[in-house]
Amino acid sequence: MNSLSDIKNYKTLAVMGGTFDPIHYGHLVAAETVRQELNIEHVLFIPSGRPPHKQKTRVAGDEHRYLMTVLATANNPYFDVSRMEIDRPGMTYTIDTIKEIRSQCSEDCKLYFITGADAAAEIISWKDPHELVKLCQIVAVTRPGYDKSKIFYELRKAGISPYSFTFLEVPALSISSTDIRNRVSVGKTIRYLLPESVEQYINKLKLYNYQHYWETEPMITEINKKLHYMLSPKRFVHTQGVADESVKLAKIHGADEKKAYLAGLLHDCAKDFSSKEKLKMCDKYGIELDEILVNQSDLTHAFLGAELARDMFGVTDEEVLGAIRYHTTGKPDMTKLEKIVYLADFFEPSRQYFDGIKEIKQYAYEDLDTAVAFSLDHTIEYNRSKNRLIHPLSLQALEYYKGSLPKK
């Protein structure tokens, strides 16, 4: 089938839904097995759009998932790919997809919907499940030995006949897209898990090339999306740099890397609000405004950042919130994480050069207290030269850490 216009000629057609992020041999073997076992003329792969029931993150963009599916299926004349779901605006429901296909096939065409057994077990929570099973036969592909009793129980409870389902065991189903993404992110081979063309596509475009496993977690994806709106492009790049540098320092000094990443990412989340907005938010969050904060409202962004991290971004970890709260002023007796974010902010790669940056970085990699003492001393001196008021927390911090100042 070269286009959906051929669809009306089929007497049997299977729809293979999935995120295909990325598509792998498990999907392909499942589709081919179903096609052969059930004597189906053609299989239409439909990369998913925005399904409401699936909270899983889709890591690669829609176009990448579509193209990888095209590449993977190109050499099988019985396979085809449809953009139907990724081009449909809003939420995508399987029932709408099946109805759309149904409206294009001949009336006597038998339609199948192939899905994984885990997804099939959730079918009763999908939109219009009773109508769905009337419009198509569900083919649930399972790993060998899969316990189907849970699905039967759920179906019977919902008043759906288990005969609307066909179960097929497919050994290659132990391959998983999540595993492939994780393997790429840590530089492990993915050869023989998916077609070579898809592997090359992933390598060429550096898909899934994340340094850390948490970078693909829904919470981090959401944070990045929000930060995109809240920060200038330059500041956004800066926060990514601070997050990465914080992770490096956490690794060196034995702190929690994920917390360091999160704190680095969010440390400046309140920075790009106007002075007026900042002062208004201080009022909302009960941040006491002394003379210094009123005159240098920019200093409030760290205290506000911690409040926003909790309120807007759902961060509850006090260590992370502390690292955001004190990243500008510092304070006496800082936690390891507070020191790390305070320091990473000075020398992340996109930071403009200033006198002392090299030393701060060098000290930070060797000894956090020396680096903190040096940075505090340096910053206080610089701000005094600009006739700026110094926040008492910074003065107290220098007093606390001055014993760690490098010998001149």
Ligand SMILES: [Fe+2]
């Ligand atoms: Fe900042």
Ligand SMILES: [Fe+2]
């Ligand atoms: Fe910053």
